[in-house]
Amino acid sequence: MFETTIPKTQDCAQVTDFIELKDNIDNVITHFMNEYKNHQQSIEVDFRKLVSWVPYGDSYTHFIHSYPAKLLKHIPIFFLNSKKIMPNPEGTVLDPFCGSGTVLLESVIAGYKSIGCDANPLARLIANVKTTPLNADILKETLITILIQAKRVKKYRTRNVTNIDHWFSEQVKNDLSKIHTAIQKIENIEVRNFYEICFSNIVKKVSFADPNLSVPVKINPLKYSDPLLYKKAFTELESKKNISVFDKFKKQSLENIKRIEKLNNLKTSGNAQIVGRDARSITKCLDNDKSQWLSDSIDLIITSPPYAGAQKYIRASSLSLGWLNYCENNSLRDYEKQNIGREHYYKNEYQVKNNTGLKEIDNELEWIWEINPLRAHININYLVELRSSVKEMYRVLKDGSHCIIVIGNNMVCGKVFDTKKYLKIIAEDAGFETIFILRDKIHSRGLMTKRNKTANVINTESIMVFKK
Template sequence: MNEFPRPLHAQLLTASDLAGKEAAPASAQVRTRDLKTWNFDAELQSLQEAYDASGSPITVNFRTLVPLGSGVDRATHLFHSYPAKLLLNIPLFFINCTKYSSPNDVVYDPFSGSGTVLVEALLAGRRAMGADANPLARLIAKAKTTHIASDLIAAALDKVLSEVDTRRQAPFTTTIKKDMWFSENIAVSLGALLYSIRSNTTGAVLEFLEACFSACVKRVSVSDPRLSVPVRLKGKALEKHVLGSPGLIEHFTKVVGANCARLSKMPEGCTTDVYTDARQRHQDGEVKADLIITSPPYAGAQKYIRASSLSIGWLGMAPANQLRELEKHNIGREHFYKSDYSSESASVVSSAEGVLAEIKAVNSLRAHIANTYLREMDDAAEGIVSRLRQNGHLVLVVGDNMICGHNFATSQFVKDIFSRKGLTTTLELVDDIRSRGLMTKRNKTAGTIEREHVIVFQKR
């Protein structure tokens, strides 16, 4: 029997009503921010002169340089709570410097995550390309950057909700223990909703609604909402969370309405190409990027696959339904068998050999994680540089962190990698991190990333 009878559905706002309601509050201010013509040429010139004079990284505060408040609801940036997003102020600044790009130029992010750089590129009138090994990130990025008319979303939502029937369930994959994270009623509701989404929509609308579905999954689970990776709530915290959790259909409807309003702020006709891996080389006939902006993963710093595991489980995105198989495609992964690091090879970055030896003396697994990261970043750099046109620029956002009590100078090591690929450093900035999004301290072998280096290269 259908557990979502029409009387309940009738009590909810229609999709079109909800989209209008969500778009109304403070829309004038938000739209001004979305449509404002930014230009940071004077600020860039000042920073460039300071760097040329000193030859050392220049301290900068991008939150002051680009006056957008923390957590601003700008276009589709708040579409989904994907972890460790790049501070949007950084790509907004560089994309809107005429030295680096012009309208209709191609902006590429080879580690695009949920699409922060891609959104800012499209808002600035550029074309956008991205890549990410996490299929959930690719889904979200596509949904955030593909314009769909609001009336099409409203009609699709009405159709999906009218067809929800608990007798028809989308199959659940075995990547996670469903019963550990979802009550029986919620699991049934999720399965029925996903079945209806996939049965009644296709193409960009399907991607949009699946991304909205993903945005609801963790909220209706018993996972601690304060943490990016799933950690089950216990005791009174669990009781309070369950009592305060919204109904799935009501929550999904609100998420779709809010995201529909956000998507309406993106340029009409916009879309992006999102590849599966930064290591893919440029192919003949493919367009090259005029500007690349990216923040690569860190060595064991953020468990992106584990953080996405609840949605990946529902959407069936892991090869052979195994998270470990999906993790193998991700740079910076942590899980290895002992046989993988019984005999460690030399580092591809000679400047890292000393610290790798010190880390290995404390923890051979952490040394292998760091060394593998550098090898795979070296491979990724080949693909990235191949996609950058001659005289184009690469903006790299990367920070240093502690491994086993030793400073791992990721920024310098990655800088060395790209320099060996023929790129020239033209500017280097340093910004303090004021967000918990990149906190990496989970145990005695890990530390926190407190500063980010923003390194600008040119392919001369």
């Protein structure tokens, strides 16, 4: 039967008194390995303390664009600074669920080659811009050109944003269209991508969407019975009607140019490349050439896959995807279908029972089918697709190399869905050896509000270290 009890803190070894020095990381890793070998339990850590020399908050280009459930940068920094985990200074790091590129950027900073994949085109664009140094003078000149040209634009087409008038006032819609028309005229593709990102990061801020929520939900003053809160929401909604889109865009662009300047100053031989769209089949490049990435070629994988049913990456990016023309040939639904952990299925899809093919998991999850077949389908399909991506990670990784997966548990029908346990079974079935498992508190990962309201186990995430 499915385990309903929530693991207590005593189940974890405590690691609190390490000397927090960069040179000490390999000793700390050896300690984790021994501790896990002896007790087979997760070890409780605080990554911000383990790499206490790393400041919290923005650095380099990390904050160039918002993205839901970003990885705490301290996690890759810790592992990238370990010779035990990454012995090859010329090696390549892979993040098959790269999102906005936290792992890729930290790999570049540490001097490694890095490659990434993501199903969300906005994530791929952010990760690309985040890791591409650009001449700041050219960026500044281009900004002036965009602002002048945008003001002169007479003919423009508003973009394919679902329900556009629900989200934007007439004036905001027109100003966004003019700025985007001017951006599209930039010939240098890297500079154009940079401005697409600056533009995209203001789209939600100038819309009627509630800024406190990751997915777009229109501000609704009527939901507040408290007159002060009602007034605050009402004023905010009104202010969005005439907000200065040009000022917002200029401010965002200047802030991002400063971030790119920091990236330019970095003396590193590292670089990043976005090679694929699907973690289940990693390709050599994003072009039409669909040939697979070479087997046994990657030196380290650090990744945080989506959570089952908890993250709505495409919905959270929907306004940007529309404005950036990603919805001309594909619908949001088409993008969502590629997403591991998605929640939308047609009835005929979940009428037939699916299974992971791993008895230990399938037997344990049998109960969900009886309570809620849709939830059962969502979670089991999630594990099936996660399994495909773990097999792919195993394929591309060199023998003896490490794969670090950051994952959290979830709630299904009121019970804990022990993703960590299932992932361990899946990884070991694929051929991986479990080296150690750490447990850290989830700090701020957006879109996690539902889970944060639940028990302690949901507020933590597991950092699982496997070896091929």
